[in-house]
Amino acid sequence: MAAENLVSGEIKTVWLEGEVSPPSPFSFSERDLYVAFYASAEMGCHLALNWEMPPNILDLYVECRNLFNGHPTLHTTRSLINVASALRVSGTTTSAYKEDMRDRIQQGSPYTPVEKKKILEYCYSDVAITKDLYRKLQSNLDIPRALLRGKYMAAVAMMERNGVPLDTKSFTQLKRGMDTGSLQKNITREANRQFDVYDGVVFKLEKFEKYLRRVNMPWPRTATGRLSLDHDTFKEQTRIFPEIQFLKDARYTLGKLRLKKIPVGIDGRTRTLISPFSAKTGRNQPSSNQFIFSPAVWLRGLIKPEKGTGIAYIDYDQQEIAIAAALSKDSNLTHSYKSGDPYLTFGKAAGLIPEDATKKSHYNEREKFKICFLASQYGMKENTFARYGNIPIPQARGLLRNHKKLYEEYWAWxxxxxxxxxITGKIQTCFGWTMLTKYQKESSIRNFPMQAHGSEILRLACCLILEAGIKVCAPVHDAILIESPLETLEETVKETQSLMSRAGEIVLEGFNVTTSAEIIKYPDRYQDPRGIDMWDKIGEYLGGWESDD
Structure with a gap:
């Protein structure tokens, strides 16, 4: 470990190998600033060694992301060496040198005295680059807001260390089934029974075309006219047409699911890098191959609290609509959100459905109103809306016109x-997360305030919850998974919901974003409703799920 005091110039190097619990070389005051590049790594080390966490963290990785977010080349530059090189910071080392040193460190002990000296010099080389990078960027940094982002990086380290509890017997059983190939055959057989789109285990485009024509389902196409088959397209289409959920999960399971890449510790918990601030909106982007909350929602059935504990999945209710209402100060949109069902409220206010309409009685109409809300936030045009809603263009035009009339304050905003x-070339959240707009699509710019402020709310909520001593297992888009002993679970859930509401009120100047909680107590397991069909089918193929009970 290497560090430098930027005021006194004192350099500290500590060889930690073999130390069970070495004393911390740091003693922090409330005025000290801890400067790092990707601070969650350093904070993870502090937690593992039981060292004091610094009160003020400035993460130059995050601040560089913020300064160049949306730039066509610089926003993808993420390693310390590449960032320093792009900004012409002096004294940078080479990638080859870093790779050689990392390879030697990962080989493990024993190390010769010469190797120890070289490794400590290597550690300090990163410190020297970070110091020069800080001095170059110092005048461009918004320190108060940067410290809030630094606080979240410490929270990330805590959540990554906590991890998510899994049913290891079910996980092992699933791996066996995938390794033999029997599961794949059964999944394609069921997918063909419902959709008839596979030839063996190969997804056939022409068969999928026939299915879409058979059920009259609109589908986006690429610039060349081919059907778009990427994951994001399937994700959006499934939101509109939930009947294809099994097919979406089957495609991911057969094509991309790699159980060996999901890390599971000896304590039965899965941990992966949360990858904070990776999206342009500032949201986390953990690896879809390693994160248990992956695109295959049925996999979440593996999540199971340990004996004597419970978990709770606490989700913000229709967060994007709440944020749009709060930021635009549109009274009608606020009323629609607070009604509990903004889609039906819109339809009633526009005179499109009767006042006594319910989700059950007017399901199809409600789905169209829901797509209309999505269209408004993404800047979707009437032709695209018509395709997604599977409605004539004049009807799509009419719905958008009604939306603009009812929520005119939102549209003006x-x-x-x-x-x-x-005009300014950038767009910001209230806490300063910035995106350069010159190279962005209109839809990305219009949707940025909702997504980026949602990210601000979740980050602040995670910090508040962890500071309250509550165990956070993982952040999941606009939701949080917590864990607690059974005897205090109900109380902990209420406290978490209160803190999540408080975070929303801070970001949105008093606007209350409500939450919903799903509580799972041992020996039950967590399940996403969208994945239950696939989970049950796979359990059937495996001859029944084994469990840690």
């Missing part, structure tokens, strides 16, 4: 946000 972003 959205237009102003878009115009100002084009």
């Amino acid at each position: 959205s237009d102003n946000v878009f115009n100002m972003a084009n």
